[in-house]
Amino acid sequence: MEFLDASLPYIMPIVYAVLMISVFMGLCSYSVLAERKVSSWIQGRVGPNRTRVPLVGHIPILGNVMTGLGLFQPVADGLKFLFKEEIVPGHVNKGYYYLAPIIALAPALTTMVVLPFGRYVDADGITQPLVLANVDLGMLIILGISSLGVYGIVLAGWSSNSKYPFLGGVRASAQMISYELAMGLALLPVFMWAASPGYYDSEGLFVEGSRYGMSLFGVVQSQQAAWTILWQPLSALLFLVALFAETNRLPFDMAESETDLVGGFHTEYGCFKFGLFFVAEYAHIIMGSGIFVLLFLGGWNFLPWVADPWGDGIFGSVLSVAWFMAKVFFMIFFFIWMRWTLPRFRYDQVMSLGWKILLPLAVGNLVLNTIIIALYDTLTR
Amino acid sequence: MIDILFYVFAAITLTSALLMVVSPNAVNSAMCMIVAFVGTAALFVLLEAYFLAVLQVLVYAGAVMVLFLFIIMLLDVDKETNQILKDKLTLSASIAGFALLVVLICSAFAGGQHLPETSLMPVMENPTGEGIGIPFTTSAKSFGYSLFTKYMLPFQVTGFLLLAGMIGVIVVSKKHSANS
Numbered sequence: 001m002e003f004l005d006a007s008l009p010y011i012m013p014i015v016y017a018v019l020m021i022s023v024f025m026g027l028c029s030y031s032v033l034a035e036r037k038v039s040s041w042i043q044g045r046v047g048p049n050r051t052r053v054p055l056v057g058h059i060p061i062l063g064n065v066m067t068g069l070g071l072f073q074p075v076a077d078g079l080k081f082l083f084k085e086e087i088v089p090g091h092v093n094k095g096y097y098y099l100a101p102i103i104a105l106a107p108a109l110t111t112m113v114v115l116p117f118g119r120y121v122d123a124d125g126i127t128q129p130l131v132l133a134n135v136d137l138g139m140l141i142i143l144g145i146s147s148l149g150v151y152g153i154v155l156a157g158w159s160s161n162s163k164y165p166f167l168g169g170v171r172a173s174a175q176m177i178s179y180e181l182a183m184g185l186a187l188l189p190v191f192m193w194a195a196s197p198g199y200y201d202s203e204g205l206f207v208e209g210s211r212y213g214m215s216l217f218g219v220v221q222s223q224q225a226a227w228t229i230l231w232q233p234l235s236a237l238l239f240l241v242a243l244f245a246e247t248n249r250l251p252f253d254m255a256e257s258e259t260d261l262v263g264g265f266h267t268e269y270g271c272f273k274f275g276l277f278f279v280a281e282y283a284h285i286i287m288g289s290g291i292f293v294l295l296f297l298g299g300w301n302f303l304p305w306v307a308d309p310w311g312d313g314i315f316g317s318v319l320s321v322a323w324f325m326a327k328v329f330f331m332i333f334f335f336i337w338m339r340w341t342l343p344r345f346r347y348d349q350v351m352s353l354g355w356k357i358l359l360p361l362a363v364g365n366l367v368l369n370t371i372i373i374a375l376y377d378t379l380t381r
Numbered sequence: 382m383i384d385i386l387f388y389v390f391a392a393i394t395l396t397s398a399l400l401m402v403v404s405p406n407a408v409n410s411a412m413c414m415i416v417a418f419v420g421t422a423a424l425f426v427l428l429e430a431y432f433l434a435v436l437q438v439l440v441y442a443g444a445v446m447v448l449f450l451f452i453i454m455l456l457d458v459d460k461e462t463n464q465i466l467k468d469k470l471t472l473s474a475s476i477a478g479f480a481l482l483v484v485l486i487c488s489a490f491a492g493g494q495h496l497p498e499t500s501l502m503p504v505m506e507n508p509t510g511e512g513i514g515i516p517f518t519t520s521a522k523s524f525g526y527s528l529f530t531k532y533m534l535p536f537q538v539t540g541f542l543l544l545a546g547m548i549g550v551i552v553v554s555k556k557h558s559a560n561s
Contacts, residue, residue, distance in 0.1 A: 096408075140435045147443030151415070154450055158408060166454070173451040180444060 016132055017113075024112055028282040029074035035282075035336050037070060042340045048073040081275035089160070089268050096159035101269070101276035104152025108283035111145045114138040115290050116217045118300055118321035121312040129217040130321065138216040139191065142291060143184060146246070149284065150176040153248070153255050153265045156277070160268035168264030171347060172255035175245060178354035179252075183242035185362035186235050189369035190295055193232070194222040216291070220299030224308060227298040234365050236296045238358055243292060245354070247284040250339040254347055289331030293324065297331075300324040387427055394420030402475075407453045411446060418442040432524050 033048070040047030048070035057063045057072060066072065088097065116129035116138075128134070135141065150172055157169015219228070229236040245252040256264035266277045293299060300320035302309050310316035310323075345353070394417050401413035418441045425434035528536055 096412075135431065137431055137435050140432075140439060144435050144439035144443055147439060147447075148415075148419075150447055151412075151450075154447070154454070155412075158454055170451065170454055173447050173454075177444060177447055177451070 013132070020112060020132060021109060024109065024283065024286065025279070027286055028279050029078065031282045031286060031332055031336075032077065032278070033070055033073050034332060035339075036073070038333065038336045039340050042337075051076045078275070081272045084271035086271050086273075089162075091161045092268060093159040093161055096155045097268075098273075100152050100156035100159060101273045101280070102152075103155060104149060105276050105280040105283065107145045107149040107152075108280055108287055111142045111287055112290075114141050114216070115287065116220065116294065116299070117290070117324055118317055119217075119220075119308075120314075120317040127221070129220075130317065131217065134215065134217060136215045136218075139187065139219075139291075139295075142216075142287070143180075143187075146284070146287070147176070147180060149280070152277070152280065156269065157255070157265040160265070162268060164261045164263070165265050165267045168255040168257070168261050168267075171257075172248065172265060175248075175252065175254050175350060175354070178351060179242045179245035179358070182238060182354060182358040182362045183246060185359070185366050186238035186242060187295070188366050189232060189235050190219060190228055192369060192373055193228070194219045216294045216299075220294055220301065223298045223301055225305070227296065227301070227304050229296040230304055232296070232369075234361070235369075236292075238362050238365065239295070240292065241353075241358060243288045244335075244338065245350070247288050247335075248281065249285065249335055251342040251345050252350060253344065254350055257344065259344070285332060285335050286328065289328045289335065292331055293327040297327050299327075383427055387424070390420050390423040390427070394424065408450070411450050411453055414449070415442050415446045418446065 037047045039045075049068050051070065051072040052058070052063070052067045053072045053075065057067055088094070113132045114135055116131035116134070118130035119127050120130055122128050153172040154169045157165040157167070157172065160166070248255050253264075256266070258264065261267070266274055269277065298304065300308075300310075300323050302323065308320075310319040397413040397416035397420065401410045401417060404410045404413060418437060422434040422437040422442070425431070425437060
């Protein structure tokens with residue numbers, strides 16, 4: 001028992017982490033299903049509707065409904081990736097070829113450590129975030145780690161040692177550099193508004209203004225009055241466009257671009273290694289949706305002017321998580337919706353959009369917001 | 382625990398840095414350099430300098446090295462640099478490097494055992510001159526305050542240097558494209 005008490009602080013984080021990874025991976029597989037279902041709906045098809053698991057699938061009415069919705073399809077997809085014959089082309093650079101899918105997936109799974117997904121009220125009545133690690137640099141950590149994800153794509157393209165994957169890898173690296181800047185600059189006004197400056201109380205002691213720094217929890221708490229997207233629409237738009245580019249989604253999937261590059265960086269990959277790339281793409285989408293919801297759509301706050309009607313107890317925490325997840329699901333749907341609505345950009349259009357439109361707009365947005373904040377601080381002092 | 386982690390990350394950083402220098406393949410070198418950067422970031426974390434660690438990953442491992450890799454792949458530099466230690470420049474540079482390393486190790490083991498005691502101290506005096514100074518924290522905030530007050534001049538000069546470098550690059554590359 002003593003041993004248990006001593007080791008509990010080390011075991012519990014691992015348990016939480018494993019729980020979160022399983023939920024996250026489940027979400028990934030069902031986003032794949034959502035992609036297939038939404039695309040079929042948009043294109044006037046039926047989509048996956050015949051995969052049936054024995055026993056569960058044969059429950060009278062429920063089983064048929066679940067089969068029709070394709071709820072068992074992710075299992076079939078996963079098993080297919082696992083059990084296919086694993087072909088490694090002879091001309092590839094083996095070490096990096098094996099390493100690339102892992103590098104692609106690992107950053108997406110790492111960033112969720114600092115992603116808050118709900119809130120609870122602790123014993124002292126203080127609202128705390130539900131998150132694996134509540135650090136004040138949350139957003140910077142997400143930007144930093146997710147910027148490592150591109151190496152998976154670049155290495156896959158390079159190690160495949162053939163032309164189309166190589167072009168895909170080179171495109172991915174150029175695109176990532178171009179849009180990372182705009183993304184970071186679009187975020188800054190949000191954090192500048194979320195962090196209130198410090199002030200001196202009547203005894204001359206400095207009271208720290210923002211207790212949160214770059215933490216995502218602080219941004220959500222600052223949106224109790226109004227969601228950021230309502231009064232920072234330009235930042236939201238810039239961030240969203242950069243997010244689409246960073247997650248390599250259509251209309252920005254230059255690295256994949258199957259019309260001119262066959263399959264882009266994963267042309268030479270098959271079965272489970274391809275599956276890892278595929279899961280990584282959806283993991284990035286879910287993370288991106290989560291970040292967008294936290295930064296611009298008020299996180300778990302109920303409606304733009306109704307802050308937090310959830311109670312203090314466990315039930316309230318569950319409701320806040322559920323509302324946050326509902327918003328994330330909407331954003332995932334939005335990602336899929338855009339993919340099947342917009343045509344792909346040409347590569348030079350992607351580059352000129354990033355450097356000639358997004359970046360100047362982001363810089364202008366930052367300067368404008370700085371001036372407004374400075375004026376506001378001067379006038380209200 | 383922290384000691385063990387320090388040795389692990391220090392070993393990773395040093396090994397990958399060494400591999401980076403000796404590897405004949407340019408892409409291998411770049412990958413080793415990324416690992417070295419991430420290892421350095423881990424060492425920053427052990428020093429509780431989280432902000433520096435994140436910047437290390439974000440700027441060097443995330444952005445600069447992507448650019449390196451892009452250039453290496455685009456120009457295919459592999460085929461030109463197969464002559465390690467053959468030309469005099471590489472030889473003299475490596476000798477100088479090793480000499481520096483020897484000096485570093487000697488000073489660390491001979492006279493470097495009197496490292497200053499670490500203690501928490503205010504980063505700076507209060508800029509407005511009222512109240513007490515801002516307490517030392519590892520948060521991004523204290524970096525920001527000292528950067529924009531005490532170290533304002535170096536900060537501005539660095540920015541100016543970067544601007545000069547950027548303009549230089551634009552001038553050089555423009556000239557090329559006009560001639561061709």
